[in-house]
Structures are given as C-alpha cells and as structure tokens.
Amino acid sequence: MKKVTVSAPGKLMLFGEHAVVYNHPCIVTSINERIYLTAEITNFQNFELQAPEVGITNYTKNINGLGKGKIPKGAKFVEIAVKNVFEKYSLKNGIKITTQSDFSSEFGFGSSSASTVCTVKAVSELFKLNLSNKDIFEVSYKTVLDIQNKGSGFDVAAAAYGGTLYFLTEGKIIEALPYSLPNLVVGYSGIKADTVTLINSVKDLFNSNPKMVEGIYESIELLTNSAKNEILLKHWQLLGTLMNENHKLLCALGVSIPRLDEMIEQAVNAGAYGAKLSGAGGGDCMIALSPKEKTKDVENAIINAGGKILKVKMHTEGVKVE
Numbered sequence: 001m002k003k004v005t006v007s008a009p010g011k012l013m014l015f016g017e018h019a020v021v022y023n024h025p026c027i028v029t030s031i032n033e034r035i036y037l038t039a040e041i042t043n044f045q046n047f048e049l050q051a052p053e054v055g056i057t058n059y060t061k062n063i064n065g066l067g068k069g070k071i072p073k074g075a076k077f078v079e080i081a082v083k084n085v086f087e088k089y090s091l092k093n094g095i096k097i098t099t100q101s102d103f104s105s106e107f108g109f110g111s112s113s114a115s116t117v118c119t120v121k122a123v124s125e126l127f128k129l130n131l132s133n134k135d136i137f138e139v140s141y142k143t144v145l146d147i148q149n150k151g152s153g154f155d156v157a158a159a160a161y162g163g164t165l166y167f168l169t170e171g172k173i174i175e176a177l178p179y180s181l182p183n184l185v186v187g188y189s190g191i192k193a194d195t196v197t198l199i200n201s202v203k204d205l206f207n208s209n210p211k212m213v214e215g216i217y218e219s220i221e222l223l224t225n226s227a228k229n230e231i232l233l234k235h236w237q238l239l240g241t242l243m244n245e246n247h248k249l250l251c252a253l254g255v256s257i258p259r260l261d262e263m264i265e266q267a268v269n270a271g272a273y274g275a276k277l278s279g280a281g282g283g284d285c286m287i288a289l290s291p292k293e294k295t296k297d298v299e300n301a302i303i304n305a306g307g308k309i310l311k312v313k314m315h316t317e318g319v320k321v322e
C-alpha cells in the first residue's frame, strides 16, 4: 500500500481527572469529533507535513533529522510519532502526511493525542506492521511523554480504542465499558486551558500538602469506581450525585474557575442529575447529566451562565482506516 487515510476520535473525561496522573483510575469516552490523516510513502528520504488547521504548510525535514532542531508547535506530535514508530520498527522511507480536523484544539478534546494515534496507525497500515491497539497506545503515549513530559495517557487510549474506557495511569488497565451516558450536555466555558500548567499547579499543591492531596485522589478513586458500577447499572441519578462530588474535589484541588462553577451550579439548579468540569479545568468544558425531559432547560441554564453548548456524540469508534 502506498497511501492510506485514517481517523481517530477526540475524548471527553467523565470521572477521575488529575488523580489519574498519579496512579488512580478515570473514566473517559471518545466523541464524534475526529482527526483525519492521510499518509503516503514517497521516494524521497523526507518527512513532509501539511496541517493547515494548526498553521503548518509545506513542512519538510530529512528522515534522519526527525526530532532534531526547532519543531513548530503544530508539527510536534506528528513528527515525533513518525520518529518513534520509525525507530521502533526500523523504517527509513520518505513519508508525506496531511491532517485535517473536525474540531478546534480550543475545546480540549485531545487533538494532539488523536493526531499522534492517527500517525502511528497510518504507518502501521502503510508498512503492514499489524499493530494492535495496545501497540499503537504504547508508541503514541511515549510520543506524548517525549513532548510534554506529563499526562496519564487516557486521551491516547480513547483515541486508539474508542468507546468508553475505565483507564488506569499509563494504560495499566484499559477496560471497555459497554456504553456511555445518555443526555450528557457539554458546555464550553469559552476559556482555553493549558493542561500542563494545571497539572503543575496541582503538583505544587501536592508538594505543599501531600497528605491532603493524596486524600483527595483517594476520594476521587472511590467515586470513579462507584461511577463505573453505576454506569453498568444505569443508575443515572446516583451517577449525577457522584459527578457533583467529583466536582467538589476538583475545586479542592484548585482547578475550577468561577465561570465553570457557575455553569455547573446553574445546570444542577435547572434539573441536571449532576455536573462537573471535564478535563484539566481552568477553562475548557463542563458536563451535565440530565434527565431527558430537562435537557433543554439544562442547556439554557448553561448558556445563561456564559457557556456555549457543544453538540457531541459519545462512545464512538477508535482509530480506524477510512
């Protein structure tokens, strides 16, 4: 095969953010916003990248120079993913890659991990490596760590496996849950958050008060494990209560902001079973679980609190050939 197009989904964190960085579980679902990537083998010993949505046009580098010198932000994940998968499987050919995105990197849906996973999958297809989802996860997670040195890998797992996952740090457990939550409303705060900055601020809090923060992580783990059971039992009301509790613990970690708190409070006042921030905090999105008949009210409440409703479907397919 000389040319292939693949796609991978973005993600939404349901329970367990931050604690999952430190050996506690989380629950994540993949969404219908996808990254598409076309890759072809070329006769030149070059890596070529077109990623116009992140400001990259006609970016070219010799295969032997991958990972060296200055790499523009928008090219990092794809370039380092090619470097890692080429090194691991002793490949040297030229490769030309074009990416296209359904979604803006603004919302915190995980476009970097989805591009990384797409890159590894495309190389696997082009060179008939037959990589499993776990193999794709390993190389992709290494890539993310090489670049940002932080992160649990949950977003990489969502992009590779799809569906809804119970996930333990570094992929020590990746367990598929049968379905996701019905009537989950997603509200965007309008504020772009930086995950690494938030992970660092939680780390500072841990350094100044390890006992308190470890206690919070343990409580988040208990909630996440209960949430897994309630999802399996379809106890949505109880699940909503767990979301509210999870949000309080995230507030105690200092990662929420007034806009998110307001959106969450108003969603609950309008009849949601529960609501919480989703992801690193500091902005990005919140989620509210709503009874079907209250969904419109909950959406309006979030809008009135300054949010924007994002219509996303959950529990979608993982990385695949188009």
Ligand code: MEV
Binding pocket: 013, 016, 017, 018, 019, 020, 021, 150, 151, 152, 153, 154, 195, 199, 278, 279, 280
């Ligand atoms: C960010 O969306 C979620 C965090 O738990 C980071 C991670 O797990 O990599 C804060």
